[in-house]
Amino acid sequence: MKHFLKRLVGFSLGPILGAIISLIQVPILNRLLGVNEVGKAYLFQSLIVIIPTYIYFGLDQAYTREYHLYKNKRQLMQLATLIPMIAGVILFIIAIGFDQNISMWLFEDPQYYYIVWYSGVWVLATVLERFLLLTIRMEEKAIEYSMFNFLLKLGTFVVSIGLALLGWRDFKVIVYGLIFGQLFGDLILFIRYRDFLNLTDFEMDLPLLKKMLAFGIPLMIATSLSSSLTAIDNIFIKQYTTSKELGIYNSAIKIINVIGIVKTAFTSFWVPTAYRWYEERKSLKHFKFISDIVLLGLTIIFYGILIFKPVMVFLAGGEEYSDVQYIIGLLSFPHIMYTLSETTTLGIVFSRRTYLNILVSLAAFIPSILINMTLTPTLGYRGAALASFASYIMFYLARTYLSKRTGFYFGQRKQLISIALMGFVAILNAFPIEHIGWINVVFIFLTLAVQTSTIKDAISIRNNPSEWDFD
Known part of the structure; x- marks a missing residue:
């Protein structure tokens, strides 16, 4: 026991530290920005965070299911990540074509189209982040898993509060905090686990990929629906x-x-x-x-x-x-x-x-x-x-x-x-x-x-x- x-x-350590940061960050930003700007920012946040769940195709869950049954962990992770990354790139290209329309709906102004571009990069980084964190989790490296989760929260906090201290008082404080703060944490994660991103020995294993998709696609549909609530x-x-x-x-x-x-x-x-x-x-x-x-x-x-x-x-x-x-x-x-x-x-x-x-x-x-x-x-x-x-x-x-x-x-x-x-x-x-x-x-x-x-x-x-x- x-x-x-x-x-x-x-x-639990990472989530607890992350929650402490959030409990500090939320009241500060909410007071500085006002309820209307906060509403715009959180609408954007609630929508962007569900995008990866659609493009994982359930392969993140399939990866954890196969993890203990497959010896070459790097090969398995790269295989599981392949389709989500391709889907992320396609989605990125489509979003660029409608960037001003998306900006208008989200922020009531088409001039923020560039945030759509930044968001595309964020989504691709989040895909890699997800599979690397799952690798750490399945190895049951509890402290390391917690520390990387905390680092991602810390990056968001530092960028958001930094922009607020510089005098920014609109929704971009929260939006940029989410995007660039998390990208900072992801960069450190990618450097730490760069070996898993090395494609030198990658080999396509179609039977295994089909098996993982058969397991994962129903989960993708289910997770996407529940994540959309x-x-x-x-x-x-x-x-x-x-x-x-x-x-x-x-x-x-x-x-x-x-x-x-x-x-x-x-x-x-x-x-x-x-x-x-x-x-x-x-x-x-x-x-x-x-x-x-x-x-x-x-x-x-x-x-x-x-x-x-x-x-x-x-x-x-x-x-x-x-x-x-x-x-x-x-x-x-x-x-x-x-x-x-x-x-x-x-x-x-x-x-x-x-x-x-x-x-x-x-x-x-x-x-x-x-x-x-x-x-x-x-x-x-x-x-x-x-x-x-x-x-x-x-x-x-x-x-x-x-x-x-x-x-x-x-x-x-x-x-x-x-x-x-x-x-x-x-x-x-x-x-x-x-x-x-x-x-x-x-x-x-x-x-x-x-x-x-x-x-x-x-x-x-x-x-x-x-x-x-x-x-």
Whole structure:
């Protein structure tokens, strides 16, 4: 168990340091730029970050699936990267042809066409970055993986704050911070792992590439759909409301990414661990306990966020962002549901039935569209937050159910009751209800009471370690 926790802490270090940087950066930039400029910047950010998920073609997931089965890691990585890089170049060329149109839609001015060019370079660098970081992760080099993730966040912070100190006061502060800050970190990563970028001995292996595509394309479709949910929210808010509402919604997302610390750290550590446990034929009770303890941790974080809503408003940028308090509960659910589902969806990847992920993503995507169409025009950012909330609950339920169909399943009664309680209180917090603080406290005890068996199991593991093997 100590070795298990040591690796978890190692993978958590980068996300924690990155979150600290974000918690410093967000309130500073939000105060300096104002809610309208922030809205433009975050719209751009939400759209550009999903582009790589479309052009990976699921080969990033296929790469991790084949990693322990293929001896020549460099050859495998280069093969997996080939199609995404070609797709990125083609997309770059197409974007150049429509650069002014894209600039007009994003920034309400065609003069920023050059940002589209910079973005194309960013996308290509991000593809290489993704596969190199996956290599580090699959080797379970926890500290190194964390440090490179931290470096990427640090680069963004330094560029953004540097531009703000030079007197810049518009959306380009955040946009340039994202693009050039990350490119700086990528440059160091590429130098460190330049051997993996050496194409001297590259050989095309079509049978392996076809095998990886067969595994990855269903995942690409699924990942692209689920990754688009935040972008969909932003598109509907832009279409039906104002840049101010965009700023409030995305500022809430930035602050709530504190739960993203847990999601990123856990998934980075859990994926290679789960694959290894599967090969070692670990007992199902080990997987179940991990799911239960993750639920307990997420529950504590969720209610902590609701109790400290005033702090969240301060971190978002102060009075101008006061409405952030109404949607942080709802916007916690994408992180909570994704993280929890990582413990229940394993049957899909273990069985290689990745096409099931398409159904998972459709189960989340369709409610997102329908709820946004229905509620966002009238409720604005609240409607978009409700869409995100409902979509990710469906995401979790679909992942869990379809994994069960493959034969991997453990009881979900505790999870379902806890999700229902937290979901109800998140909806209550979306509106200015009297005595909401006391209502939150009551629900804290109700939700924790449902999970008392998890605490008992943890005590049992501590007292009887010989009955459990978490190595």
